Every structure is written in C-alpha cells, then in structure tokens.
Amino acid sequence: MTLLEVSGLRVTYRTEDGPVLAAKDVSFSLGRGEILALVGESGCGKTATAMAIPRLLDDTRATIGGSVLLDGVELTALSERRMRDVRGKDISVVFQEPMTSLNPAFTVGRQIGEVLRQHTGLTRRQVRERVVELLDLVGVPDARRRAGSYPHELSGGMRQRVMIATAVACDPKVLIADEPTTALDVTIQAGVLDVIRDLREQLGTAVILITHDLGVVAEVADRVVVMYSGRHVEHSPTAAVFDRPQHPYTIGLLDALPARAALRGGRRRLTEIPGLVPSPATDPDACQFAPRCPRATAECTAARPALTGADGGDGHLVACYHPGPRRDA
Amino acid sequence: MIRYLLRRAGTAVVTLFLASIAVFLGVRALPGDPATVLAGESPTPEAVAAIRQQFGLDQPLPVQYLHYVTQALEGNLGSSTQDKAPVTHILAERLPVTLELTVLAMVVGIAVGMLAGIVAAVRRGTALDYAANAFGLFGLSIPHFWLGLLGIVVFSVHWHVLPASGFVGFADDPAGNLERMVMPVLVLGTGLAAVIMRQTRSSLLGQLSADYVRTARSKGMSGLGQLGHALRNSLTTVTTVVGLQLAGLISGAVITEQIFVIPGFGKLIVDGVSSRNYPVIQGAVLVTVTGYVLVNLLVDVAYAYLDPRLRTAGAPE
Numbered sequence: 001m002t003l004l005e006v007s008g009l010r011v012t013y014r015t016e017d018g019p020v021l022a023a024k025d026v027s028f029s030l031g032r033g034e035i036l037a038l039v040g041e042s043g044c045g046k047t048a049t050a051m052a053i054p055r056l057l058d059d060t061r062a063t064i065g066g067s068v069l070l071d072g073v074e075l076t077a078l079s080e081r082r083m084r085d086v087r088g089k090d091i092s093v094v095f096q097e098p099m100t101s102l103n104p105a106f107t108v109g110r111q112i113g114e115v116l117r118q119h120t121g122l123t124r125r126q127v128r129e130r131v132v133e134l135l136d137l138v139g140v141p142d143a144r145r146r147a148g149s150y151p152h153e154l155s156g157g158m159r160q161r162v163m164i165a166t167a168v169a170c171d172p173k174v175l176i177a178d179e180p181t182t183a184l185d186v187t188i189q190a191g192v193l194d195v196i197r198d199l200r201e202q203l204g205t206a207v208i209l210i211t212h213d214l215g216v217v218a219e220v221a222d223r224v225v226v227m228y229s230g231r232h233v234e235h236s237p238t239a240a241v242f243d244r245p246q247h248p249y250t251i252g253l254l255d256a257l258p259a260r261a262a263l264r265g266g267r268r269r270l271t272e273i274p275g276l277v278p279s280p281a282t283d284p285d286a287c288q289f290a291p292r293c294p295r296a297t298a299e300c301t302a303a304r305p306a307l308t309g310a311d312g313g314d315g316h317l318v319a320c321y322h323p324g325p326r327r328d329a
Numbered sequence: 330m331i332r333y334l335l336r337r338a339g340t341a342v343v344t345l346f347l348a349s350i351a352v353f354l355g356v357r358a359l360p361g362d363p364a365t366v367l368a369g370e371s372p373t374p375e376a377v378a379a380i381r382q383q384f385g386l387d388q389p390l391p392v393q394y395l396h397y398v399t400q401a402l403e404g405n406l407g408s409s410t411q412d413k414a415p416v417t418h419i420l421a422e423r424l425p426v427t428l429e430l431t432v433l434a435m436v437v438g439i440a441v442g443m444l445a446g447i448v449a450a451v452r453r454g455t456a457l458d459y460a461a462n463a464f465g466l467f468g469l470s471i472p473h474f475w476l477g478l479l480g481i482v483v484f485s486v487h488w489h490v491l492p493a494s495g496f497v498g499f500a501d502d503p504a505g506n507l508e509r510m511v512m513p514v515l516v517l518g519t520g521l522a523a524v525i526m527r528q529t530r531s532s533l534l535g536q537l538s539a540d541y542v543r544t545a546r547s548k549g550m551s552g553l554g555q556l557g558h559a560l561r562n563s564l565t566t567v568t569t570v571v572g573l574q575l576a577g578l579i580s581g582a583v584i585t586e587q588i589f590v591i592p593g594f595g596k597l598i599v600d601g602v603s604s605r606n607y608p609v610i611q612g613a614v615l616v617t618v619t620g621y622v623l624v625n626l627l628v629d630v631a632y633a634y635l636d637p638r639l640r641t642a643g644a645p646e
Contacts, residue, residue: 087546088548100540106558
C-alpha cells in the first residue's frame with residue numbers, strides 16, 4: 001500500500017550564477033514499512049529530493065515543484081503552520097553529521113524530549129520516561145543517565161543513535177535518513193544500520209535512505225532509486241539492481257565497489273567512470289550520462305530517454321536507450 | 330568545574346595585586362605632589378616638608394606601598410588630603426551613584442543591543458536590519474561627551490523635558506533620581522548597545538545556519554523555537570562582549586559624570602587628580618579595578634554555565 005507518493009518533483013536553487021536544477025522530475029512511491037534507497041554520487045540531487053519532501057530546504061533559495069502526497073495529503077500545498085505539525089511527527093529526519101546536528105548547549109534528553117513536547121500532550125514526567133525508553137530502543141546503554149549527557153560527552157555512534165531516537169520519538173510514518181552512517185567509523189556503521197532495520201521491524205516505519213554507499217544499500221534497502229544529475233535513471237528492487245543492473249551508470253557504480261570488483265575474476269582492480277558529472281544548471285533534452293557512457297549513440301543526445309520497464313518485469317524501470325546487463329566482461 | 334573557578338579566582342587576586350602596584354606608582358608618577366597643592370599660594374619649603382612628613386610622603390616608595398597595602402587589607406584606605414575625611418567614607422558615599430549609573434546603562438545597553446541584534450539577524454537584509462546597522466555605526470562612532478552635550482541642548486535647553494544636570498539620591502526622591510538619570514544612562518548605554526547589537530547579530534547569523542537549527546526545524550519547531558536554540562549558543566559571545574565592554578563603560582562613566590555633574594566615582598577621580606589627592610585616587614581606582622575583576626569573574630562563571638563543554642573538559646588554556 002502506498003504511503004508516500006512523489007511525482008514530478010523538481011527542486012530549483014536560486015544562486016548568483018543563475019538557477020541550479022537539483023532535482024528534475026523525480027517520481028517514486030514508498031509503501032508502509034518499506035526501505036527505499038536513493039543512490040548516486042555527491043551532487044546528484046538525492047539530498048535535495050529527500051529534503052524537499054518535508055520541505056526542509058531554505059525557502060528563500062529553493063523552490064519546489066511537483067507533488068508530494070503523504071497518505072493522500074498534498075504536502076506542497078500545506079501552510080508552513082500545518083507543515084510544522086507534519087515535521088517530526090509524520091516525517092522525521094536523521095542528518096548526516098551527528099557532530100553538528102545536535103545543539104551543544106542542551107542535554108540530549110532535552111533535545112529528544114522537545115519533539116515529544118511539540119507533538120504530544122505528555123506531561124513533563126511522561127516525556128522524561130519516554131526519552132529513556134527511546135534511548136533504550138536505539139541501543140544507548142545506561143539510558144537514564146545518558147539522557148542527562150551533553151552531546152560532546154557522547155561518541156559519534158551514540159550521537160547518531162540519539163538523532164534516530166529523536167526522529168522516531170513520535171512514531172513517524174516516514175523516516176528520512178540522509179547518509180546516516182557516512183560520518184561514522186566503519187565499525188559503528190553496522191550498528192546504526194541495524195537500529196534502522198530493527199525500527200522498521202518493530203514500528204513499521206517506512207525509510208528513505210540516502211546514500212552513496214552501495215554496500216549499505218545491499219544490506220538494508222528493499223528498493224533502490226539510482227539518481228544521476230538530478231534525474232532518476234534506474235528504479236528497481238534491490239536484488240535486481242545488483243543481479244541485473246540495466247543502466248550503464250548503475251553498472252559503473254557497481255564496478256566502483258571494492259567487494260564486487262574483487263568477486264569478478266579475483267582481480268582487485270576498481271573501475272572508475274570516466275568524465276565528470278554535468279553542470280546542474282543545464283537540463284538538455286538528451287541523456288545526461290551520454291558524454292560518459294560507453295554505449296552512447298546519436299540517439300542518446302537527440303532526445304531524453306524515458307523511464308520504462310526493463311526486462312524481467314517486477315517494477316524494474318530504467319531510463320536508457322541501450323539498457324541491459326554488462327556486455328563486455 | 331571547581332578547579333576552573335578556583336583558577337579564575339586565583340587569577341583575579343593576582344590581577345588585583347598587580348593593579349594596586351600600578352595604581353600606586355601611576356599616581357606618584359603624576360607631576361606635582363599633594364604637599365605643594367596643600368601648602369597654598371606661596372609655600373615655604375619648610376611647610377611643604379612638614380606636610381610631606383605628615384602624610385608619609387618623605388618615605389621611600391616601597392615603604393609607602395607596604396604601609397598602604399597593610400592598611401588597605403585592614404580596610405583602611407587612608408584619608409583625603411583635602412578634608413581629612415576617611416577615604417572609605419568618601420567611597421561609600423560615591424559608589425552607589427556610579428553603580429546606579431553603570432548598572433542602568435548596562436541593563437539598557439544589553440536589552441536594546443540584544444533586541445536590535447536579534448531583530449537584525451532574523452530579518453537579515455530588510456529595512457529593519459539596515460536600521461539596526463545604522464544605529465550600530467552611530468553608537469560606535471559618537472563620543473560620549475558629544476552625545477551628552479547634544480542631549481542637554483535638545484532635551485533640556487530646547488524642549489525642557491529633562492533636567493540638564495545634577496543628582497538626587499534614589500532614597501530621597503525616586504522620581505527625581507530617575508528623571509535625572511535618563512539622559513546619562515542613555516548616553517552611556519548607547520555605545521554599549523551598539524557593540525552588543527553588532528556582536529549579537531553576527532554571532533546569531535552564524536548560529537541560525539547551524540545544523541542543529543535545521544534539526545530543530547525538522548522536529549516541527551516554530552521559528553521562535555529555532556531562535557531559542559540559536560540564541561542560547563550566541564549568549565557566550567554576548568557575555569564576552571559585556572565583560573570586555575565594562576572597561577569602556579567605566580571610562581565612559583567618568584566622562585558622563587563630568588558632563589551631567591553627577592557626584593560619582595568619575596567626578597571623584599577627576600577632582601582627586603587635579604588636587605593630587607593620592608589616597609582618594611588610589612582608593613577610587615582600586616575599587617573600580619575590583620569591580621572590573623569581579624564582573625569578569627562573573628563572566629567566567631557564566632561561560633561555564635552557558636557552555637557545558639567547559640564544565641567537563643575544564644578551562645580552555
């Protein structure tokens with residue numbers, strides 16, 4: 001059942017050098033309890049897309065077009081006042097930097113409690129109890145004492161758990177996690193991902209996971225949207241992306257994955273995608289990946305390929321004139 | 330935390346000790362001495378020598394200093410060379426006047442400065458921001474004495490709404506006291522308000538774009554709630570500024586008291602200097618320095634309160 005329906009989402013930033021199109025016609029849906037990964041290089045528009053959903057982009061610089069339906073409610077049409085009731089309650093966010101995303105001057109208990117005071121009618125004492133429960137839930141040891149700690153007294157992994165506790169405090173329908181493990185040590189990453197996966201199991205929270213790390217995707221995501229230069233180029237169940245990648249860009253991303261390169265023929269040689277990401281200021285009627293693509297033909301630069309069903313059904317979509325698995329190796 | 334405060338308190342004591350030496354030597358470095366002033370129009374060398382002996386001014390400087398410090402520690406700051414009144418009595422009489430002036434000026438400066446700074450930061454780039462910035466520039470560039478004179482010309486001479494000068498005790502006539510304090514306080518508070526406004530604005534602008542403010546927004550908090558988060562972290566900067574500006578406030582008080590003929594410390598020091606009244610100058614400056622050191626000690630305590638990182642990590646070196 002569809003919980004969140006994003007269609008034709010466009011995010012435009014006003015800059016001194018003219019408008020930048022961060023997201024162009026992005027569409028996807030999210031079911032209850034589903035984990036959807038938004039994947040792509042830095043600057044491909046995955047964060048802009050995700051932050052546009054709870055309208056957390058800077059209003060003075062960014063304009064959002066298209067439609068975002070949450071349980072049938074059009075979020076782009078809500079007043080800022082009504083939107084505040086959605087943020088933290090129906091849609092909450094875990095940011096990339098646990099170091100700076102918490103206020104250094106307040107205890108973590110207070111910062112988790114804030115979202116409860118904002119959206120629930122709990123008494124002071126109930127809020128305190130709930131905060132301890134939440135810290136327990138996300139695996140913070142000695143939760144009662146930790147609630148009185150300041151962010152600087154906690155490790156990066158613990159802070160990210162605090163952020164997650166804040167995000168799930170009001171039992172949101174959608175949790176947006178923006179590179180939640182990128183700033184953490186590799187040894188801590190798995191623990192934080194486990195927390196997210198467990199929360200989905202226990203609370204049925206749907207998750208939009210933004211990441212550039214395909215290893216993370218393979219571990220937790222149900223479905224994957226691959227983005228390139230503000231557009232989604234491939235959209236499929238996670239297993240299908242790894243088994244039968246269709247878009248040459250997705251194939252390039254997979255080849256850049258160390259573990260995967262090691263699997264293929266035992267040669268520990270990583271492949272990079274030649275060329276550079278195109279300027280986000282342009283939006284030509286062509287495949288944006290064509291200049292870097294080994295399969296590019298005249299057709300690719302003549303008109304933009306539409307997102308169409310790929311071989312194998314199961315909702316696997318790809319925007320490419322020459323889709324299909326790797327042909328060389 | 331305790332160690333941090335003890336270290337700060339220790340620093341304060343050393344500062345006071347050094348200040349007492351500086352004041353003692355500074356006063357004696359002034360050209361002329363109290364004996365010649367006291368001996369009248371055409372003093373005989375004998376009369377001058379007698380007066381010097383009477384006040385112990387014929388002793389070597391280290392002996393004089395030792396004598397001064399031991400007496401001061403017993404609460405005796407000597408007596409005025411002019412009217413023989415104990416310096417402690419004179420100070421006790423004048424201190425409340427200057428205290429009222431500076432405290433009121435500080436309250437007005439902090440209130441106006443922070444409010445203007447917050448408005449300017451939140452409404453960045455609007456007419457309100459420009460108005461606040463213009464006020465900041467004005468307040469920083471206008472000298473106290475000029476602003477004071479301008480105030481007298483406009484409000485007293487031209488419009489007759491406020492008295493031009495003078496002072497009555499708050500206990501004697503509260504309304505009259507406040508009425509006479511309005512102009513001096515505004516004159517003294519303007520510069521402080523300007524500095525605080527600028528610092529509040531710039532530090533708040535930095536904090537408002539911090540990640541944790543975005544987090545607050547993602548929790549569904551209102552603009553005011555987000556401002557609360559940012560403001561809390563700006564307060565350290567504002568506190569620092571208040572501590573640093575205190576010196577300016579005290580020197581400003583000296584000038585302001587002269588203009589408005591207010592019998593406070595400022596006037597006491599200026600009159601003391603012109604009559605080479607060593608004990609009075611020393612006493613007044615020492616009390617002023619003590620006040621300054623105490624306020625800065627309070628600022629350090631406030632830091633530890635405002636920034637929890639200081640409490641556990643110990644003091645920054």
